[in-house]
Amino acid sequence: MPELWKLHDAILNGDAKTAVAVTQEALAENVSPLELVQKYMVPAMDQVGQRFECEEYFVPELLLAARAMKGSLALIRPLLVASGAEPVGRVAIGTVKGDLHDIGKNLVSAMLEGGGFEVIDLGADVSPEKFVNAVKERGAKIVALSALLTVTMGSMKNTIQALKDAGLREGVKVMVGGAPVTEQFAQEIGADGYSENASSAVALARKLAAA
Template sequence: MQILEVLKQSIIEGNEEHAARYAGDAIAERIDAKIILDDALIAGMNVVGEKFRTHEIFLPDVLLSAKAMYAALAKVRPLFLKEKIPSLGKVVIGTVQGDLHDIGKNLVGIMLEGAGFEVIDLGTDVAPERFVDEAVARDAEVIGLSALLTTTMPGMGKVVKILKERGLSGKIKVIIGGAPVNDEFCREIGADAYCFDAANSVATVKKLLGQSTSRAE
């Protein structure tokens, strides 16, 4: 699919205008929103991440790519939210304290919303206590935590600890994700589940809540 490759390139190049236009074109070609997300948007950001890692590009370039990604995402997002299904439950989601990365977290939020969950997005740089306070105040069943920096990962453990201290472990489930996070870390801090990507987060949250995962997500 030519258009997905062009869209991916516009994200890698950080061309906001092109990204928005080509995302619109991909939608007009009736390409499935999930495929646009996976094969162009996320695929593009993965290339950006790799180029950044190898010092082929620098922080300002990454920011431009992030902006282009958001311009494309703004076009794709409504497709995920089209069919309003009765709420499957409430998820409070956010990026942990000290961390400003929000692309992955936003994708997870969109996927969950699209699947029928009510998503309460606390944004980035969220203090551990706030996750718990908001989850309690909003009667949420799940807290979703994102961290992209190894230095901010401990914030996830703090949320789990606060839940334990307040006797809420098990009642409010914690799902964690982000590039430096893995299963081992999840077990270490006592979170309920780790999820590698946005696509799997829907099935994982449903499983945590004892819901059937048979419906296509």
């Protein structure tokens, strides 16, 4: 029996090699993929989030933990899909048009995947049309918008407007985040939710998915 706590620790410590190795071993011994996610990976990422909030961890630690988790998830995801496990929700995520700064978006994307969401990562500098298409053609139910620059915050508003113009606004939830974004801004542009950091983004997405 592999020592599964090592998967938890490998993610917490950002050790991708160990995370992948333990996952492989566990799957070979028929440990349930869902158990790996729920009992080891999600709690590890939660702890990563907590350490970030109390300034024990900084962006590099978050990125390394996310990479370890993604490495492990890459092995688990096909099994989950094959077993017919439904994702918690389908999220289209990207930094808005004009904004190339994607660290925050990548972290949220990784956290959402770890939290059981199917994530359509549209990348950086994503036009409103691309978000619209992700909803229309790929069935995203949540649209997550990220911006670092105040000059690109207007693109968030434009993206929400594009969803309205396409007649899709009713069917999706829009969540926003990024350094200059605030709760007040989120409300002003008519977003459904705002999250201050990557770990609370998962809780927000769960709430929006359930609404």
